[in-house]
Amino acid sequence: MNAIVFSAVWGIVMMFSSVFIKSKTTPKYLAIAGAILLVLLNSWELYSGAPLFDIDSKDMILTNSFNLSFLAVVHIGTLLFFLLNARDIEKVGEHVGEYFALIFFVLCGIALACTYNTLLFLFLGIEIISIPLYILTGSDKRNLKSNEASLKYLLMGSFSTGIMLLGITFIYGGNINASFFINNLVLGEGPLSPMLAIGMLLLIISMSFKVSAAPFHFWTPDVYDGAPTVFTSFMSTIVKVAGFFAFVRLFENSFGKVQDQWQTLIAIITVATLLFGNITAVFQQSVKRMLAYSSIAQAGFMMLAVFALNDMAREGLILYAAAYSLATIGFFAVLIKMNDYTIEGFNGLGKQQPLLALCATIFLLSLTGIPLTAGFQSKFYMLMATAQTGRHLWLVIVAVLFAAISAYYYFRVIQAMYFKDATGDPLVEDSNISIGFKILLSITAFLIIAIGIYPELLLGWLYH
Amino acid sequence: MSITTLIFILLSAMAVGSAVMMLLSKNPVKSILWLIVVFFAISGHYILLNAQFLAVVNIIVYAGAIMVLFLFVVMLMNLNADTEPVKNYRLHIIGIISGGSLLLVLLSTLYKGENGQMVQMQIGDQGLMDNLGKVLFTNYVLPFEIASILFLSAMLGAVIIGKKD
Amino acid sequence: MDIKAYMALSLTLFTIGIIGVLVRRNAIIVFMCIELMLNAVNLLLVAFSKMHAASDAVKASATYVSDAQIFVFFIMVVAAAEVSVGLAIIVMLYRNTHSVDINFLNRLKN
Amino acid sequence: MGNYITFPELLLWLPLVAGIIAFFLKKQGSAKAWAILSSFIILGVSVASLFFADDVKYASFNKVNYYWLKYIGNSFYLVLDSTGRLLTFLTALSFPIIFISTQQNNYKNPHSFYGLMLLTQAGLMGVFLAWDALVFYFFWELALIPVYFLCSMWGGEKRIQATFKFFVYTFAGSLLMLIGIIYVYLHTPERAFDDGHIAQHSFALQSFMHATLSTGQQTWLFWLFFAAFAVKMPIFPFHTWQPDTYDQAPTSVTMVLSGIMVKMGLFGVIRWLIPVLPDASLQFANIVIILSIIGILYASFIAIKQDNIKKLIAYSSIAHIGLMCAALFANNEMSVQGAFLQMFSHGINIIGLWIVVDMLEKQTGAKHISQLSGVAHKAPVLTIFLVVIALANIALPLTNAFVGEFLMFAGLYKANVWYAVVAGIGIILAAVYTLRMIQRVFYGESNALTQNIEDASLGQKFVLAVIVAFIFGIGIMPQPLIDLTKEAVNGLLAIKK
């Protein structure tokens, strides 16, 4: 609740800040302050259990340690994102305050999508996430790529919204309780009634679209590639994991009881996602686009959480959210500084910018899932969760093999950084790289290692 | 056949027909107008279902606001001429086929499974203004507030995207 | 009236919307088709609400059928917001390219 | 356990910390000195640990168990037992040897080179010490990553592809093993921690050994685990990464790879595969043995045809490892004991071979048999050492390898006559390719390349002398080593019974 209200309020604050504050550099401090407050408020609610703003949501919002701790991860991620990228957000365009405002609105939507208890809020949440993102994607107005991306995102996004609404409608129609509450859904015995079945299917499809799972992932590469890189970093991490959380929440609270009726479907989607993501990423020349595909690949792994839906999966999802977001945000932060986004652009970074290269390497290792990085722990939990279900064990093997393939493209970057020689001209403007940035990057890397060594740091939230 | 059925059929025919026309007409302005017809037909359905509030809102918001907005944009770009050289029929065929089969799949499932429940026509007061008003401002006040965020962001969007700089 | 009739109707409209998205290349028309899809959904929701109203299984809950119509209301709200943003984006695109063909811009691929 | 620091901790943390420190020693030569120093300290510790070799009496010195991820029933559980003792010693021993022998090759930015080397050592130690499946897996990968960087950064011209092949190969293999670990884990009994926490499952070795697995499950789990180990050893036909990697990697890394890393696979079989999946490993013993024996002959034949000395040694190593693997599965005391001895001996010998080859390559820039000739005139000492080591490598009596191979063959013979007969052909082939190499490279008239070749330096002489000392010491009196590993062998056989 705190998160919802406060992020909304702070969004408005940011909005007006741009009216009263003329300087381009000031808003970021406000935003960072807001993010910090957000973290504090949310954690406070997490520990005390009592929200600051006590609004009677008529049970449309349900908070518990699980989704609050997830929100905490999201917020910390956002804070880190701000700290690392605030300067680059300023570079995108004139309306710095507005950008931050939109990001806070997105956070509000995320908070909704993570705590909703009725399909109405799922819908609203998703929309509040999407609409600002359409705008942010298009915010680099001069750049045709950005325009194209935002158009594609808009059209396909609203298309999937239509699908989702149809699904919600059918679920409502099939629910003899005539309610949108996901925990008030009458499934009945045996196979689902056609309406519920269709509704569930449509919801799976639309959610898969939001989390860019195959075969509904086609928007992802283009949008992530076209959008301004800072916002890509935000979209592909925070937003995506939030989408997964909403996905999991929907299914564990409503259709969790009839796992057997949709698990095969999810398995198929998972395999497809892993396939498309990993295989297509192999051949990319632009690192940014490669990361877009890799985000699809990682989504494939997160689908395992939806597939398994057990405690292991929940913990795994939080771990994954943290690991994946930290690593990707970090790596994007490095990528933004690069002058050339192609893989050749990284040649010899290890000599020119040892620290950046080292951190980038750690991020990539984490994404690959090398032990002692957070990435390994999260993948490990996902695999365990899947194995625990005891069904579709082949899924585990497939996932693992694709993980091996993923090494293929992540390591191409590492090879470029360390084992290839630079053309000579600097790959990075030193002016862009402040000491603070370096420190923060190292902190991010350190966090990844720390979580990798001792994941209970994070999971502790669930056990207290 | 009762009068209700007759009206239902008429409205349905009108909706579907003009939807198809919207799809077929080359001139954007024409398709906008056809779409407005569709909305009127749907509003008719609402009235038939005794959901006056929605009927009115539908007219005002959709037919009124949104479509006019569309119209403005089209005029602004003066796209009234046919701007879409039709090529690549194969894509069209595939599109129509896949869409149609989707429809078939859905309907066949539904008709197979559902024992058709009846829908309450004309009667029933829950669609009336005062009821909905009460519900909206008692149970649904939080969503109502939150919806404002949506508009704020839309507004910002207009500022960021639309504003010349 | 039988609910199946309403399902048939709104699914037909919905499908027409989908087909429109598939076959038309004018961004505005495509966007309109999406609006059509939303309307189809609205109609179905209202129909369902009346269907539940007819069935006495749910008489117990107080505001049982208004929910759906409120939902429709919210859908309209969202649609309005979406349209404003969408049209803004399309206009921006038109400014830069003088075209509203969705396939005109094709820089991002592979 | 205990409130004093234990051997496992020392053996693990010393190289780790030393490695991390080495990264910061940017001053010329300081990293090298530091690496040599610390490796000697580690060697000292390891030697000391040999005096506390009694698993029962000195248990508290050789065991350490911290809480780690206790919610999933994992703990940081290290034990220095008779299975791992010999290999930890080998690890501790080889690094000083490697450092000294390659001391005059100057690597660019040495601090990271030696840092990574020491990290590798830490990873290896961890593998040999871990008693917890997850910890084992961690170190298994941890040993791989530094090697990947070492090879790709300091290797030959085709290094990147070769090393990457090696990396993906092993990475895929170990991921399969990870699935195996997870699956076994989910069938382990619950484990109570000292602080009262109860985890439903556990990664500890004991729990793994008590996992309730049907024979059917064991059969496919076996291959999951075996995939990882087979790639690491490597066993035919999973070996193709090895020759290229050995050829491309910097020699000091190749020494680590061929001397110690390949033993990881065998060790995995000993420590995990057979104890955890005894039925399956009995069931598939024959397949594995046959595979290994095919590998022996296959690799030997190819070795005969090799012109590249490094690849030749690589293939010979494949053949030897194949023999050890076969022996491990032959399931009788002689063969297993032999394999244990041979793991150590092979490590020593092959490192010796690499030292000589490295000196040749460094001085002549040539690594092909056809390019070299008549080294013996210019570098007699070098030649003598090489001949001794090479002959040890083909198991001449009174050298260390003879004892191991003798026992292994005897054991194989017990298992099945034909195994011994066919594998025995490998002995002859080994002689063929080794002598061929010696004849072409060291005998004959010296040519332009070998005209002004220098003989071994003092440091190298010392190192090689140490190696030769080990060769004959073990060759004449193997009993101490046998006693060191006897418990492990009997334990292993007890499981299979």
Next chain:
Amino acid sequence: MSNISALIWLIPILPLIGFLINGMGRKQLSKGISGIIGSAVILASFILSVLVFFQVKEAGAFNVNYFDFIRLSDFKLGFEFKIDQLSSIFLLIITGIGFLIHVYSTSYMHEEPSKDFAKYFAYLNLFIFSMLLLVLGGNFVIMFIGWEGVGLCSYLLIGFWFKKPEYTSAANKAFIMNRIGDLGFLLAVFWLIAKVGTTNFDVLFAPETLKLLTANDVTGITLLLFVGATGKSAQIPLYTWLPDAMAGPTPVSALIHAATMVTAGIYMIARSNALFSLAPITQTVITVVGLATALLAASIAIKQNDIKKVLAYSTVSQLGFMFLALGTGNYTAAVFHVLTHAFFKALMFLGSGSVIHAMGGEQDIRKMGGLHKHMKITSITFLIGCLAISGIPGFSGFFSKDEILAGAYGYSSMLYGIALFAALLTAFYMFRLYFITFRGSFRGTHEQAHHLHESPAAMTIPLIILAILSVVGGAIGVPEALGGKHELAQFLAPVIKSAAHHLDHTTEYMLMALSTALVLASIFAAWSLYKNYKASGEATGFGKVLQNKWYVDELYQTAIVQPLSALGTFFNNIIEKKGIDGFVNGVGKAVNYGSRQLRLLQSGQVGAYVLLMVIGMLLLFIIQLFV
């Protein structure tokens, strides 16, 4: 005298020490020093061996166990020595002749630079060490250690002049062929371990242990052991390395490839006679192989022109005789012939050595001739050797060979016939060699001619000693028929249960007379043919076949070596590169290809995306609702 048994370990260790000193200090030591050290250690262990011999003669055999080599729960292998009549005799041969040859070498190798000189003596000492280990070994494994050790030393010494590729190739050939035999030996050992769990001779040959072995076991084991023997003692099919081994310095050929190492096989079989006596099949095999070898080698020797090659083949054929004896269960005779053969063959090799020395490295007899007037001692001693090997009565060879022939006759007269024929050939080619080399007129170049001279004392004295031995050596084995009482047989009786048939004296006289007559005849033939030999052109017809050694080397080359190397190439180029590695890389290529194809789905057109989405929806629906 029992204190000797405590000093046994010195016998092998002393040469080892010599090896170490010479090996380590080969740069520092002067030729004189290293020569002295090298010879002295051997002398020392010779003296010890003599003492040991007498001790054994009085007190009988005894064992020494130093430490446990390998000790497992179910298997124990001691590092143990067994000193009995058999081994003590071999000790004498090895150290005695070894010493003489060391002395000889000090002058023969004098041209070598001092560090090679020291290296040479180091190797020689190492050889003696391993040979002693072989002989002393108290179980098969220790024996095997020496067994491979001597192989190694012969490898090192054959390749002593390692600049010449053909020499080193010969060395490799020798080592590898030995290895093939060794594999047989090893397998036999494994078989024993698997069956009876020990390789200790005493335990093994005890009747109760032998009971544990089935007939098949015995046959198999003995056959495998015999394979080992063929490798080491140059019998068919593994004999071809020995002639090539002549690449080494001549004293080495004398020591290793005539006197000691090649007799290891005979020693081993004699040592385990208890086992072989139980395996009639094996004995037949041995007989046949031995005889065949004797004949083949002899036939080849007739046409060889390299002085050392002739001697080499004669060695092979003599070894054949010994195996014939072993096969016929006539172990004593075999050992006896080993002894005598050691004398006269070493003698002749050293003689040839001194000839080569005089000729300045020339080995082709066609370029010699008439050397008798230049180097009397050599010539005479060589003649004695020839007489001995031909088996002229009174000379040592007569007794031993005669005993073998007698044994063969007792077995079957056919065997006797063939063996006799081989013996005649022996006489023929030896005297051919003698006449061509020492008689007639000199055919060498001019500078060779006035460079000719008798070798120095260090070389001639050993010749003389050996000549004396080859004359009187037979005395220890004079058969009853000639009023002797065959001390050797009596001495060996405790170790060897000789299974030779005993003939009545008349037949023995008959045989002796017959063989002597024929031998003299063939000597006469040789004399008449070669007394003044003119270097003729290349041999033709059958002679050519003989000259080319029945093309056996070529046969091996084409039938075994080339196919195998082709196999290697096939593995390397096809299976490895194309097959396995091809597959591995193929996976990578497949991924790349898939990547390139999948990218095309990403056409960048919204319409296409939506279409794909709808199709995907359709599929999911169908899967979910209808499947």
